[in-house]
Amino acid sequence: MSEILLLVEAKDGILDKKTLELMRGAKGLGSQLGVEANAVVVGSQTAQLAESAASFGLDKVYRLEHPLLEGFNADAWVGGLEWLCGQVKPGIFLMSHSFVGKEVGPRLACRLNTGLTTDCLNLRVDPEDGLLVRTKPIYGGNAIATVKCEGVPQMVTVRKNAFEPIDEAQTRSAIVDMAPGIAESSIRVKTIQTVEQEVVELDKANVVISGGRGIEAKEDFEMLEALAAALSGSHGNVMVGCSRPVVDKCWMSSDRQVGLTGTIISPDAYIAVGISGAIQHLVGMIRSKKIVAINTDPGCNMFKVADYGVVGDYRDIVPALVKKLEER
Amino acid sequence: MKEPQIIVCAKQIPDPEAPFSDVTVNVEKKQVSVDAPDVISPYDENALEAAIRIKEELGGKITVLSMGRKVSDTVLRKTIAAGADSLVLLEDPLFEGLDSFSTAHVLSCAIKKIGDWDLVLTGRQAGDWDSGQVGLILGEMLDVACVSLARSIKIDDGKLLVEKTVPVGYEVVEAALPALVTVSNEVGELRYVARSKMLGLLRRPMTIPKWNSKDLGCDVERLRKLQLTELAPPADMGRECTLIEGSAEEQAERLAAVLAELR
Ligand SMILES: Cc1cc2nc3c(=O)[nH]c(=O)nc-3n(C[C@H](O)[C@H](O)[C@H](O)COP(=O)(O)OP(=O)(O)OC[C@H]3O[C@@H](n4cnc5c(N)ncnc54)[C@H](O)[C@@H]3O)c2cc1C
Ligand SMILES: Nc1ncnc2c1ncn2[C@@H]1O[C@H](COP(=O)(O)O)[C@@H](O)[C@H]1O
Numbered sequence: 004m005s006e007i008l009l010l011v012e013a014k015d016g017i018l019d020k021k022t023l024e025l026m027r028g029a030k031g032l033g034s035q036l037g038v039e040a041n042a043v044v045v046g047s048q049t050a051q052l053a054e055s056a057a058s059f060g061l062d063k064v065y066r067l068e069h070p071l072l073e074g075f076n077a078d079a080w081v082g083g084l085e086w087l088c089g090q091v092k093p094g095i096f097l098m099s100h101s102f103v104g105k106e107v108g109p110r111l112a113c114r115l116n117t118g119l120t121t122d123c124l125n126l127r128v129d130p131e132d133g134l135l136v137r138t139k140p141i142y143g144g145n146a147i148a149t150v151k152c153e154g155v156p157q158m159v160t161v162r163k164n165a166f167e168p169i170d171e172a173q174t175r176s177a178i179v180d181m182a183p184g185i186a187e188s189s190i191r192v193k194t195i196q197t198v199e200q201e202v203v204e205l206d207k208a209n210v211v212i213s214g215g216r217g218i219e220a221k222e223d224f225e226m227l228e229a230l231a232a233a234l235s236g237s238h239g240n241v242m243v244g245c246s247r248p249v250v251d252k253c254w255m256s257s258d259r260q261v262g263l264t265g266t267i268i269s270p271d272a273y274i275a276v277g278i279s280g281a282i283q284h285l286v287g288m289i290r291s292k293k294i295v296a297i298n299t300d301p302g303c304n305m306f307k308v309a310d311y312g313v314v315g316d317y318r319d320i321v322p323a324l325v326k327k328l329e330e331r
Numbered sequence: 332m333k334e335p336q337i338i339v340c341a342k343q344i345p346d347p348e349a350p351f352s353d354v355t356v357n358v359e360k361k362q363v364s365v366d367a368p369d370v371i372s373p374y375d376e377n378a379l380e381a382a383i384r385i386k387e388e389l390g391g392k393i394t395v396l397s398m399g400r401k402v403s404d405t406v407l408r409k410t411i412a413a414g415a416d417s418l419v420l421l422e423d424p425l426f427e428g429l430d431s432f433s434t435a436h437v438l439s440c441a442i443k444k445i446g447d448w449d450l451v452l453t454g455r456q457a458g459d460w461d462s463g464q465v466g467l468i469l470g471e472m473l474d475v476a477c478v479s480l481a482r483s484i485k486i487d488d489g490k491l492l493v494e495k496t497v498p499v500g501y502e503v504v505e506a507a508l509p510a511l512v513t514v515s516n517e518v519g520e521l522r523y524v525a526r527s528k529m530l531g532l533l534r535r536p537m538t539i540p541k542w543n544s545k546d547l548g549c550d551v552e553r554l555r556k557l558q559l560t561e562l563a564p565p566a567d568m569g570r571e572c573t574l575i576e577g578s579a580e581e582q583a584e585r586l587a588a589v590l591a592e593l594r
Binding site: 077102105106108109110112113114118119120121122136140141142143144145146147148149150151152153191192193194195196197198199200202210234237238247250251253257258263264271272281282283285289292293294295296301304306307308309310311312313314315316319320323324326327328331 | 345347348350351354356363365430431432435455456458459460461462463464465466467468470471472475476477478479480496497498499500501502503504505506507510516517519520555557558559560561562563564565568569570571572573574575576579580582583584586587589590591593594
């Protein structure tokens with residue numbers, strides 16, 4: 004088999020943690036198969052990023068550079084990566100199950116006439132047929148499927164935490180310049196405006212307090228904010244999150260959504276207020292160290308996964324709790 | 332400009348919101364069974380809602396496509412009740428358990444057979460396998476502009492304008508038609524369909540075209556099944572829950588103590 008390739012992602016020049024995880028995964032597979040484990044950085048000015056990517060002991064870092072690859076335009080990136088795969092013919096291609104991976108993966112797989120498995124938790128190679136064996140949650144996480152796909156490269160997007168992030172290495176990777184031809188005419192979708200919203204990074208919080216459909220009115224989220232404020236003196240970074248119905252009602256932006264299609268978090272404490280505990284929500288917070296549930300329904304699922312439960316109306320409990328915390 | 336012809340791809344799946352006590356994982360048969368009625372995959376309902384809003388503004392026609400070994404028109408007629416103009420079922424024993432690429436191939440054959448279309452909408456991901464692939468692959472196969480994760484869709488002066496969710500907020504993107512857009516929940520829920528309207532529609536005789544692989548001229552050599560080698564239940568997520576009882580005042584007192592401990 005030929006090399007293993009992974010797509011590097013970075014923000015403000017800093018490598019994404021998921022990329023460091025992929026690097027460990029790629030290196031592991033590479034040494035198991037006796038092939039190179041390489042990475043590709045994509046952009047219009049990639050020198051610095053390539054240097055940082057080169058310090059983790061992979062064999063090569065490709066600099067896929069072109070003016071149209073500036074920022075992230077899916078048409079350009081798919082075209083550029085299609086070209087690169089034509090040049091280096093990777094046997095395995097790994098991407099993060101991130102915004103970029105989800106957008107590029109299916110289109111690239113289609114162009115390369117191969118299969119793709121998204122949101123993998125685990126990867127190994129079947130020694131018999133050399134195919135990548137992919138484990139992924141299905142039915143929201145109610146079952147774990149193991150699948151295989153034909154086609155070269157073997158392509159996957161990988162969920163965060165599938166591997167430990169890689170450590171810096173003694174040896175530096177070789178940096179290889181790659182200049183794809185990308186036609187201006189291949190860019191069919193043009194961004195005419197980017198509206199930056201204040202985005203919270205829920206996965207950085209020590210404590211997350213989430214409200215669900217049980218929260219009656221948008222204003223009632225102020226109670227959760229008050230609770231966050233009461234805890235933040237003693238508990239560090241405390242943020243307010245939510246379940247999906249709250250986003251659907253436009254009470255909160257989607258960066259605050261916890262779950263399968265939101266953010267996956269593992270804070271020290273998670274406080275679920277008026278959230279029933281649907282599987283798609285649970286997969287986002289089940290790795291929290293401690294889980295506290297406040298819910299009027301003693302039979303709700305959230306109590307089954309919680310460490311502490313309070314059966315009651317949040318409108319009674321939360322303000323009283325804030326008061327007690329302030330008295331302490 | 333001519334009135335837009337919109338195609339919405341809708342998958343019928345077991346209710347993904349069914350409580351997990353109703354979900355059985357059969358390891359031997361490698362099957363998941365859900366003890367709940369089938370529904371239209373939620374994001375596909377969002378896609379239909381987006382289509383109906385465009386039609387309300389500009390007129391035109393909405394066709395819903397659904398593929399499977401067997402698809403139930405009682406589940407899918409809801410799309411007509413909500414505002415779609417026609418429903419086409421793509422049914423064939425060969426269409427069972429297809430992978431994403433093959434699913435997109437069948438859908439692309441149906442779309443080519445329909446011929447006159449400006450916009451194809453799909454859900455961002457189906458609520459059963461959560462793959463999130465078929466839409467974008469379909470866009471590639473149709474060789475048109477692809478936009479993912481739409482939170483609002485407009486056609487203005489024959490051009491497509493989409494607000495798409497991105498990590499920093501959202502982008503307004505522009506493309507020429509025809510195009511394919513995958514739709515996210517931010518678009519809003521499918522409008523409410525009164526039960527009486529739904530029941531009336533179920534009784535009304537309606538010819539719903541069914542196309543099989545021959546009608547579609549699919550390349551059956553290209554149809555591949557998903558290769559499921561193993562299926563397992565998830566790790567047990569249950570924890571021992573300490574219930575904090577008493578009056579709200581007492582509960583708050585004890586909860587405050589618990590939280591203080593968690594530092
Ligand atoms: C493909 C797919 C992806 C999804 N992704 C996500 C995701 O990422 N994140 C997510 O959250 N969901 C997701 N969902 C939706 C998920 O299935 C559930 O619909 C959702 O999580 C339910 O949210 P909820 O618990 O807030 O609402 P509900 O299930 O309606 O629960 C509300 C709860 O509030 C309680 N309550 C009511 N009044 C009060 C009160 N006064 N005080 C205290 N408690 C009260 C009720 O007892 C109930 O338990 C997804 C679904 C699908 C199909
Ligand atoms: N069998 C199907 N019939 C109709 N549309 C489908 C089918 N499978 C997938 N789709 C469409 O493709 C989207 C993404 O599906 P998936 O890639 O399976 O997550 C869905 O939201 C549907 O809009």
